Amino acid sequence: MPEGDTVFLAGHRMHEALAGKTLRRGELRHPRLSTLDLAGLDVVAVRTYGKHMFTRFSDGNSLRSHFRMDGAWHLYRPGERWRRPAHQARAVLEVDDRQAIGFALHDMEFVPTSREDELISHLGPDLLSPDFDAAEAVRRLTENPSRPIGLALLDQRVMAGVGNLYRAEVCFLLGVLPTAPVSAVDPARAVALSRKLLQANQWRPEQITTGDRRVQHYVFERTGKPCLRCGTRVRSGEFETRFVYFCPKCQSG
Known part of the structure; x- marks a missing residue:
């Protein structure tokens, strides 16, 4: 199971690669989210809390993803070969110069950004938060x-x-x-x-x-x-x- 520091680093790298850029491709390969097309939205920020990651978009919504036991987000250059099988890809977020591929993400939700805290309100203090209590x-x-x-x-x-x-x-x-x-x-x-x-x-x-x-x-x-x-x-x-x-x-x- 990925630890909190793994999720934190993945979120930081995702933020650096995607924030402030427009999605050329935005697919969510999840039964409840498969009809959503995120292409055209700007990525505002990527935030993590414990083992949860929130990717925020310019339409006021966020994609929550949880790594569980074997989930991961990978970053690739256009045309670069993926390191995991394509059938494991649950999310594809692509900007001009990078691809973010979410593999084996069983837990995904697309919710208003204003509701992020509701989804993690049951959790204890985040060990990597600067405001850790x-x-x-x-x-x-x-x-x-x-x-x-x-x-x-x-x-x-x-x-x-x-x-x-x-x-x-x-x-x-x-x-x-x-x-x-x-x-x-x-x-x-x-x-x-x-x-x-x-x-x-x-x-x-x-x-x-x-x-x-x-x-x-x-x-x-x-x-x-x-x-x-x-x-x-x-x-x-x-x-x-x-x-x-x-x-x-x-x-x-």
């Missing part, structure tokens, strides 16, 4: 102290942006297993670590949590490899339908 994120995180921290971190209603990668890395840095209760951690530190890791990677495609490009992650997708701190082999297992990664020595609970 840490106190509110802590309040939401501690509402259910018996809840497993690994589930709370993934809950976008607590704070928006953490996916499975950062869940694993934050739990490692906190020294607890994903199954440990929220009450076993310092909630302010959990929130601060989540924001710090996403901010460290928001302007690059690589997601490095260790500070070292040679070994980018502490435990995520490192099953069977030695823990960078103690040398114990990293383990993994299924927890609530998702895989978790952890060091059985460095993490407790």
Whole structure:
């Protein structure tokens, strides 16, 4: 599942490529939106919040897209070969010098721009927002102290942006297993670590949590490899339908 920093960077690149330009082609290949033709509209801006992206148009409407597990927006030059199969394309937004192709976007809505906030009102504070409300994120995180921290971190209603990668890395840095209760951690530190890791990677495609490009992650997708701190082999297992990664020595609970 794409993390909040992946969506943020994709939105920034889309904004740079499309904002202020007129669509020469605007197709939405979605059952509810397939009759819409966006050609002729200007792209006003591209905004992200957590894992949601809003592409705003000059007619006062916005296209909301959510990446879910395998969605992505790619940018291409005219005539450049797409890196994913054409049958996966759910949106084609083309200006004179660029193409933005939305692949495997299962969640798309075309709504008045004035309604954007309604669609994300249930979400917690966006970890990459300059106006991030840490106190509110802590309040939401501690509402259910018996809840497993690994589930709370993934809950976008607590704070928006953490996916499975950062869940694993934050739990490692906190020294607890994903199954440990929220009450076993310092909630302010959990929130601060989540924001710090996403901010460290928001302007690059690589997601490095260790500070070292040679070994980018502490435990995520490192099953069977030695823990960078103690040398114990990293383990993994299924927890609530998702895989978790952890060091059985460095993490407790």
